[in-house]
Structures are given as structure tokens and as C-alpha cells.
Amino acid sequence: MSFFSVIISVYNKEELIAQTIQSVLNQTFQDFEIIVVNDGSTDKSEAIINSFKDHRIKLFSISNQGASNARNTGIKKAASDYIALLDGDDTWETTYLQYMFDAIRKFPDLKIFTAAIAQKYENKVISVPYSFKQTELYGVYDYFKASQKYTLLTSSSVVFNISVIEKSGFFNTSLLTGEDTDMWIRLGLHFQILFINKLLAYYHHDIYSLSNTNFDLEKKPNFDAYFEQEKTNSSLKGFLDRNRYSLAILSKLKNDNKHFLYYTSHLDLNNISVKQRMLLKSPKWLIQLLIKLQSLKGERLIYPKH
Secondary structure (H helix, E strand, O other): OEEEEEEEEEEEOOOHHEEEEEEEEOOOOOEEEEEEEEEEOOOOOOHHHHHOOOEEEOOOOOOHHOOHHHHHHHHHHHOOOOEEEEOOEEEEOOOHHHHHHHHHHHHHOOOEEEEEEEEOOOOOOOOOOOOOOOOOOEEEEEHHHHHOOOOOOOOOOOEEEEHHHHHHOOOOOOOOOHHHHHHHHHHHHHHHOOEEEEEEEEOOOOOOHHHOOOOOOOOOEEEEOHHHHHHHHHHHHHHHHHHHHHHHHHHHHOOHHHHHHHHHHOOOHHOOOOHHHHHHHHOOHHHHHHHHHHHHEEEEEOOOOO
């Protein structure tokens, strides 16, 4: 049995999937299996995946049902105790799995591991701005306290022991976007996170993705399930309010007044900045312009990754 099961979910990534898979094959730590779940791609992704001749790669092609179902499918197919998620357009440094292995051996009582990530733009690479300062290689964090500026966990920089699923459950298949955030919340409620202070993963960033309004707000998380926990966990409440703010902005971009009112009515303004409060009152055209300008600088006005 391999030490890691690397789960790669793919939907129409023909331009990037080859470099994603290659970044795994290039790892200095080689004890892994690769489970690629092709989520009903209509481009050449499947042919590109099949062009790799490595016995450790297992391809499962399913009908398109979204990222949550694809990741769940891969996790259920995994033969290893440790799951490493990777999106079909992201990449790792060659030492990613070696650092993860070393951390697991050094901290055997912990279940979730992550590392620093950078966003790859068309002409530059920018490390994300974490809200904490860490000088040592390893640090153990409460997920909500550590995710004030940027999420500590991402779907291309997290490794977890399969046993965590017993408490957190699988990815929520009813969510088309924001499913990652929902999963990280459930993990953060039960487990501490080991952070490796080294840039080891790269998220391929589309500068227009944050202003894209082609999504269904009915299939984004509304966080009602965590209402009781918010009453006693101020870090969770602050984290959820920052996400509610982002969803309120996305609602405005979509001209969806129903969801804008819902998220703003559930939002504690004390948990967001003055600039963000002003943005909530700004017209749509100004928000779109500011998002584009900030994205070009590698910064974000909308909090979550997704």
C-alpha cells in the first residue's frame, strides 16, 4: 500500500492537467498512488491523462456532478491512510510530499497538514498573505484564527488522515461552489492544523474569476448549520462573517437582492474592515473595477479562495 493517495479532480483542464500530473510524478518522495477523477470533461483532458504511462495512475471517468462528488469519489477509491488533494490545474514543488511525510512522522498525533501556497498569474507568482507570522518550519493552528486573510487550507495544499472523514464527513455535493470552505469549517471544528512554513504549492489564478457571476447562489453555503457553534466560538464567527461579506458582494455582482439581503442581515459588521463595509454600499461597476485592479496586483477584495 502506498503512503499517499493523491486525488486529482479534473473538469476541462486540457491546457494544465499534464503539468499537474507531472508535478506529482516529479516528487522526490515516490511512495504514492495517483487517483485522477475525470468529472465528465468534454475537452481533451481524458486523452492527455491517458498519455501518461505510469502504473501508479488510476483514472476514473464519471458523469459531470461537480468537484465535491469528484473528490469524494477519489477519496473512496483511495488505498492509503493519507489523502493529498490536488486540483487539475494546480501544481506542487518537487519536495511537497517529502515535507508532508516528514511532518506526519514528526507530529504523529495530528491529522491534517498543509503548506504555504502561492497564486500563479499569467506573468507572475505571488505568495498569499497569511494573517499570522511564523519563523519556524512547523506551526500548529486553530483553523479559524489562522484564516483571517487567506484560508489556511486549500484543495491543493492539504493532506489529511482518512480517519478525519468519520468526524467531518465528505464534501457536500449539494454545493457547486464554496464546497471547500464548508469542508474546511467542519475540519476546523474538530482538528488542529499543522502548517509547514515553506512555499510548496501553486494555485493557478484566473484574474477574472472573482468577478464572474456565472454561479448559483442557492448552491453556495449559507452557514446556517454552524449557528449554534458561532455563539461560543468567536474565531468561527469572525471567519463566517468574512465569508458572508464575500457572498454578499458576489450577490450584488449577480444582481441577486434576495441573497444580498440575507447575507448582510446575518453579518456582524464588526468582523469586517471599514473598506469592506464601504464596498458593500458601492455600486456594482465600482466593485467590478476594484476587484479587477486588486487581482492584477495579486490582492483580493473578496475573502475566500472560491
